[in-house]
Amino acid sequence: MTAQILLPRTRQAVRRRALMISIAGKGGVGKTTLTALMLKVLLESTRKLILVVDADPVSNLPSVLGVKEYTTVGDVIEELREKMERGEVSSIPPEVFDMYVQDTIVECDNFDLLVMGRTEGKGCYCYVNAVLRGIIQTLESNYDIILIDCEAGLEHIQRRVDENVDILLIVTDSSRMGIEACRKIVELSEKLGLNIGRKYVVGNKVTNVDALRRALSDIGVDLCGIIPYDPLVEEYNLAGKSLLEIPDDSPALQAVREICRRIGLI
Numbered sequence: 001m002t003a004q005i006l007l008p009r010t011r012q013a014v015r016r017r018a019l020m021i022s023i024a025g026k027g028g029v030g031k032t033t034l035t036a037l038m039l040k041v042l043l044e045s046t047r048k049l050i051l052v053v054d055a056d057p058v059s060n061l062p063s064v065l066g067v068k069e070y071t072t073v074g075d076v077i078e079e080l081r082e083k084m085e086r087g088e089v090s091s092i093p094p095e096v097f098d099m100y101v102q103d104t105i106v107e108c109d110n111f112d113l114l115v116m117g118r119t120e121g122k123g124c125y126c127y128v129n130a131v132l133r134g135i136i137q138t139l140e141s142n143y144d145i146i147l148i149d150c151e152a153g154l155e156h157i158q159r160r161v162d163e164n165v166d167i168l169l170i171v172t173d174s175s176r177m178g179i180e181a182c183r184k185i186v187e188l189s190e191k192l193g194l195n196i197g198r199k200y201v202v203g204n205k206v207t208n209v210d211a212l213r214r215a216l217s218d219i220g221v222d223l224c225g226i227i228p229y230d231p232l233v234e235e236y237n238l239a240g241k242s243l244l245e246i247p248d249d250s251p252a253l254q255a256v257r258e259i260c261r262r263i264g265l266i
């Protein structure tokens with residue numbers, strides 16, 4: 001897929017508040033894979049306006065979606081910081097910052113992509129994680145669905161990026177660390193009183209579902225589905241092919257379609 005930076009759909013008519021879906025979990029459990037496969041299912045099943053946000057500073061999602069050219073919000077923050085350091089501007093009004101951010105939105109064939117990236121230093125506005133929440137609030141009226149591939153761990157919960165999220169999907173494999181990360185995400189979101197509509201756990205690359213269910217039983221969050229290990233996902237990853245092109249008989253894709261059905265997305 002070739003992606004061009006064009007006038008984003010966000011510049012078009014104002015719409016109602018988007019359904020916000022965040023995908024969280026320990027590092028390496030399959031958050032980006034789930035995000036990409038959910039996007040594929042949603043694109044096949046609905047004609048809704050979708051914004052996908054790569055909120056992980058490592059920015060893996062563009063390549064998993066076959067998007068090669070993009071600018072990150074981190075790049076924009078750096079650019080504005082340099083402008084201030086050179087004395088070209090004395091301050092950056094919020095509306096100017098929003099305009100710069102909107103210019104980074106990549107308009108792909110039938111969805112938009114916003115890549116947060118990372119910043120090198122301090123000084124201009126604030127760190128990427130802290131500004132993400134504001135960016136989402138600005139953009140939520142322009143889309144039907146916003147899908148956020150979160151950074152591994154708890155930082156996005158701590159920074160209240162997930163405030164007002166309708167569906168929080170917490171991915172885990174069958175490791176103790178993956179399950180503990182689920183527990184911490186749930187506990188911290190409750191402790192901070194985040195307004196989250198529904199929370200589910202998704203098991204990825206899990207073979208013993210009963211053991212996972214038992215391990216999750218005291219967390220108080222439903223397991224909404226299991227994605228099996230899928231050699232096609234591995235093959236596409238190694239070959240650098242977009243998961244949006246994965247064939248219909250992919251077991252992982254079929255499992256994600258079932259998860260989308262269960263949580264009422266399709």
Ligand SMILES: Nc1ncnc2c1ncn2[C@@H]1O[C@H](COP(=O)(O)OP(=O)(O)OP(=O)(O)O)[C@@H](O)[C@H]1O
Nearest residue numbers: 027028029030031032033152228229230233234237
């Ligand atoms: N169901 C699956 N079958 C086969 N391989 C998978 C599956 N899910 C994920 N993988 C592979 O596991 C690796 C990690 O997956 P992914 O990048 O989606 O995890 P992540 O949680 O986003 O990681 P990070 O925390 O680094 O962002 C990737 O190489 C991906 O292709």
Ligand SMILES: [Mg+2]
Nearest residue numbers: 031032056060
């Ligand atoms: Mg990832």
